[in-house]
Amino acid sequence: MDINEIIKPENMVYTKPRLMNDNPMHYCPGCSHGVVHKLIAEVIDEMGIEEETIGIAPVGCAVFAYNYLDIDWIEAAHGRAPAIASAVKRLNPKKMVFTYQGDGDLAAIGTAETIHACNRGENIAIIFINNGIYGMTGGQMAPTTLEGMKTSTCPYGRNVALNGYPLRIAELVERVDGTCYVTRQSVHTPASIRKAKKAIRLAFENAMAGKGTSLVEIVSTCNSGWKMSPVKANKWMEENMFAKYPMGDLKNV
Amino acid sequence: MANIKGAVVVNKERCKGCDLCVAACPCQVLALQPTEVNDKGYHYAFMQNPDACIGCASCGLVCPDGCITVYKVKL
Numbered sequence: 435m436d437i438n439e440i441i442k443p444e445n446m447v448y449t450k451p452r453l454m455n456d457n458p459m460h461y462c463p464g465c466s467h468g469v470v471h472k473l474i475a476e477v478i479d480e481m482g483i484e485e486e487t488i489g490i491a492p493v494g495c496a497v498f499a500y501n502y503l504d505i506d507w508i509e510a511a512h513g514r515a516p517a518i519a520s521a522v523k524r525l526n527p528k529k530m531v532f533t534y535q536g537d538g539d540l541a542a543i544g545t546a547e548t549i550h551a552c553n554r555g556e557n558i559a560i561i562f563i564n565n566g567i568y569g570m571t572g573g574q575m576a577p578t579t580l581e582g583m584k585t586s587t588c589p590y591g592r593n594v595a596l597n598g599y600p601l602r603i604a605e606l607v608e609r610v611d612g613t614c615y616v617t618r619q620s621v622h623t624p625a626s627i628r629k630a631k632k633a634i635r636l637a638f639e640n641a642m643a644g645k646g647t648s649l650v651e652i653v654s655t656c657n658s659g660w661k662m663s664p665v666k667a668n669k670w671m672e673e674n675m676f677a678k679y680p681m682g683d684l685k686n687v
Numbered sequence: 688m689a690n691i692k693g694a695v696v697v698n699k700e701r702c703k704g705c706d707l708c709v710a711a712c713p714c715q716v717l718a719l720q721p722t723e724v725n726d727k728g729y730h731y732a733f734m735q736n737p738d739a740c741i742g743c744a745s746c747g748l749v750c751p752d753g754c755i756t757v758y759k760v761k762l
């Protein structure tokens with residue numbers, strides 16, 4: 435069969451989401467951020483809430499998320515996205531408000547904002563990109579960096595005696611009464627991407643339904659910071675990150 | 688899968704040559720251009736073995752930059 439017989443609009447089964455515009459994304463080749471951006475765009479489109487959605491962008495590699503997804507956005511100061519989201523949602527209770535945050539943003543400088551937004555049960559969704567490192571600033575150790583993992587600020591590997599243990603945010607906020615849904619996902623295979631999309635959808639539905647705070651952690655790669663190819667980084671994540679950050683729902687009430 | 692045929696179109700200027708689609712394809716359809724580069728200097732992905740494509744969209748799903756459009760027909 436001639437290829438031009440196949441490549442016709444009526445035969446299309448997959449393409450870039452409508453809400454992702456044509457601006458070239460600044461992310462490194464193979465970065466997980468792009469995959470999660472696509473899922474968010476698809477979920478918003480499928481829920482028909484393009485006009486109702488307000489995203490709160492972080493400081494970190496995703497600082498320019500607002501340049502890529504054509505929805506309303508506010509750019510927060512470092513770590514403050516859950517505080518901004520709380521205010522926006524309280525003032526606009528019919529809107530779907532979500533934050534998009536890295537592990538440096540959410541689990542280091544923004545730990546207090548994260549935990550208190552969850553504890554207040556703010557009706558927001560938190561998308562948490564845990565790549566175990568500060569990607570944007572050149573690959574420094576994050577609270578989530580694995581024991582023994584090398585970064586520019588722990589070049590011999592994270593030493594628990596000196597730097598403490600990797601912080602498991604999902605387990606922490608699962609214990610907080612205001613959360614209704616806490617899950618850990620990944621986006622490194624077609625199957626995991628489909629599951630992660632369902633999790634994001636549920637979190638967004640919870641935010642609309644006023645059920646409390648949902649947190650979707652996406653265990654991700656930062657191939658540049660980890661100094662590996664994207665394919666190798668996915669493998670390394672499976673072999674190392676998943677033991678400390680296991681996949682699945684921690685809470686769904 | 689003989690009764691299903693697929694094809695993909697890669698947005699070659701958007702592609703960053705990350706290789707994730709190549710690794711995700713179950714039918715070894717895709718490869719990175721061995722010598723050609725796009726305007727950004729990346730060895731972009733292309734269908735090296737188009738006859739093997741089953742239109743499963745695995746490549747499209749894993750592409751972080753949304754470069755791949757997938758088509759599928761039932762014969």
Ligand SMILES: Cc1ncc(C[n+]2csc(CCOP(=O)(O)OP(=O)(O)O)c2C)c(N)n1
Nearest residue numbers: 493494495512536537538539567568569570
């Ligand atoms: C108040 C303040 N402190 C520190 C910084 C420097 N800084 C920028 S991004 C970042 C951490 C980013 O890491 P993460 O949130 O994990 O995002 P990633 O880039 O890994 O996606 C830091 C410390 C800043 N911009 N503002």
Ligand code: SF4
Nearest residue numbers: 461462465495569656
């Ligand atoms: S530095 Fe890491 S997190 Fe940032 S764009 Fe590059 S790969 Fe992604």
Ligand code: SF4
Nearest residue numbers: 712740741743744746
């Ligand atoms: S649609 Fe499936 S078979 Fe075709 S190139 Fe993509 S991954 Fe390979």
Ligand code: SF4
Nearest residue numbers: 702703705706708750
């Ligand atoms: S996954 Fe996307 S960006 Fe990466 S090589 Fe394939 S088409 Fe290019």
Ligand SMILES: [Mg+2]
Nearest residue numbers: 536537567569
């Ligand atoms: Mg990070």
